[in-house]
Amino acid sequence: xxxxxxxxxHRVIEPGGALPQAAxxxxxxxxxxxxxxxxxxxILNITSASFSRLKGEVGTSEDALGTAVEKIVEERGKxxxxxxxxxxxxxxxxxxxGNKLREKIDLRIGDRVATLVSLTATPLKIDHILKVNPxxxxxxxKGKAVVFERGLYVRLPDDLPLxxxxxxxxxxxxxxxxxxxxxxxxxxxxxxxxKAGLLCLxxxxxxxxxxxxxxxxxxxxxxxxxxxxxxxxxxxxxADVTKPVEVMEAVERITDGKMADFTVNVVNVExxxxxxxxxxxxxxxxxxxNMATSFTKAALGxxxxxxxxxxxxxxxxxxxxxELTFQIMRENSTLREFFQKIYVA
Numbered sequence: 636x637x638x639x640x641x642x643x644x645h646r647v648i649e650p651g652g653a654l655p656q657a658a659x660x661x662x663x664x665x666x667x668x669x670x671x672x673x674x675x676x677x678i679l680n681i682t683s684a685s686f687s688r689l690k691g692e693v694g695t696s697e698d699a700l701g702t703a704v705e706k707i708v709e710e711r712g713k714x715x716x717x718x719x720x721x722x723x724x725x726x727x728x729x730x731x732x733g734n735k736l737r738e739k740i741d742l743r744i745g746d747r748v749a750t751l752v753s754l755t756a757t758p759l760k761i762d763h764i765l766k767v768n769p770x771x772x773x774x775x776x777k778g779k780a781v782v783f784e785r786g787l788y789v790r791l792p793d794d795l796p797l798x799x800x801x802x803x804x805x806x807x808x809x810x811x812x813x814x815x816x817x818x819x820x821x822x823x824x825x826x827x828x829x830k831a832g833l834l835c836l837x838x839x840x841x842x843x844x845x846x847x848x849x850x851x852x853x854x855x856x857x858x859x860x861x862x863x864x865x866x867x868x869x870x871x872x873x874a875d876v877t878k879p880v881e882v883m884e885a886v887e888r889i890t891d892g893k894m895a896d897f898t899v900n901v902v903n904v905e906x907x908x909x910x911x912x913x914x915x916x917x918x919x920x921x922x923x924x925n926m927a928t929s930f931t932k933a934a935l936g937x938x939x940x941x942x943x944x945x946x947x948x949x950x951x952x953x954x955x956x957x958e959l960t961f962q963i964m965r966e967n968s969t970l971r972e973f974f975q976k977i978y979v980a
Contacts, residue, residue, distance in 0.1 A: 636734055639668030643783040646758050648712065655783070656756035661712035663758040663781070669735040670784035672742065674727035678798070679704070679754065679774040680805045681723040683829055683903040684927040685716035686772040701764035704774055708761050714754040721926035722754030723772070725780055726791065726801045736784065747797075749804040750780070751787035751957060771978050773798065789957040795964055798978040799971070803960050806831035808949065809901055809924045810838040810963060811956035816920065817842040817897050824886060824895035824914055826876050827902035828853030828862055830974065831924060835899050836867035837963050837970060850889055852882060852910075865969055876902050879909035886914040900925045908933040915944050924949030 639645045645668060647653050648660040655661055667673045681689075681704070693699040708714050714722050729746045742748065750757060758781040766775040782788055791800045809831040817823055823839040825832050828851055839849045851862050851871040859871040870889050874882050886894060894916040900907055905927045912933065915921050921944055923933065933946055964971045 636669045639670045641670060641784045656753060661758045663712040663760040665779055667731050667733050669733040671733045672729060672782040673731040674780045674782065675730045676725050676727040676776055676778045676780050678726045678801055679714065679723060679776060680801050681772045681774060682721040682926050683772055685719055685721045687903050688716065688718060690769060695769045697767040700767045700769060705761055705764060708759050713757055713759050719926055724750045724754060724805050726797065727780060747791050748788045749791055749801055750782060751789055751952060753951065787952060792961055796975055796979045799974045802830055802974065802978050803834060803964060804957060806834060807956040807960040808951040808953050810834040811953035811959050812922055813838040813899060814842065814959055815953060819844040820846040821896040822848045822890055822893060824850045824898040826852050826900045826907060826911060828858040829901060831901040833867060833970060834960060834963055835901065837967055840867055852876065865973060876907040876910040879913050882910040883913035895919055903927060909936050912937050912942050912944060917943055920945040920947060922947045922949060
């Protein structure tokens, strides 16, 4: 069994010397190295931003979306959106473990796991597309994937539906950062009411207590109503986050001019940077967990309006994020049932 590099450099085809995430093409061959885990893949969970872009490009039919996903993987040896650069994550079963890892890890053949490292850094081979769900960004496939020695994964719990576990693991870093950062009494603003937004609202509501406030801004009035019924926000308002002054004025009214102490951007569209910046008070923090974010626009935009806000890049990994997100599903049965209606066929 050949030796592999801990960071997966041995799988990089081009450009030489790049890490797998930044590489243009990976070797997705199925011969396992001594420090790799080979998975039989069941489901891909494509990032919302990437899947939305694909739907805009090829339409919403299952065949067209499946073909688009296959084309990207065939060209790159991984799933990495050629425009946005984002990926997603997957669920599969352990098929083979490299001999260097067999005594070091707690996995056995047949264990079902979710990868916690982006598809942009995961060698992937698709044999067949079995099903595509355009509403949930999930693609069922027959295929293989490779996890490197330094790759992250979590064994899936038995008490939650597979599709729900997959959906929430894709965004687990967002609520974990909220849990790590938000304090009692904070005004927390969540831009975006998708799965990441709902999980962040739950965690924010728990952390701010009775002296704080949670605000959701989402384009869909229907989703705003659902957020209020779920009890996740003190205020939920329908607004277009690409219109920053309108969003700022709404937050100003809701907060009596205090603005947000902590803003989380989890929308899946471009040009939402300034809505986040203008809605946050000068000593506040913005957490960009939106893979359509332009960090150039964010940095120069904040400078252009004289806002000294602290800005955090959305790292999908926060220690303990998987366990925390599974716990949200266990402690909030109403939210879990809401997700089950969306993701479980």
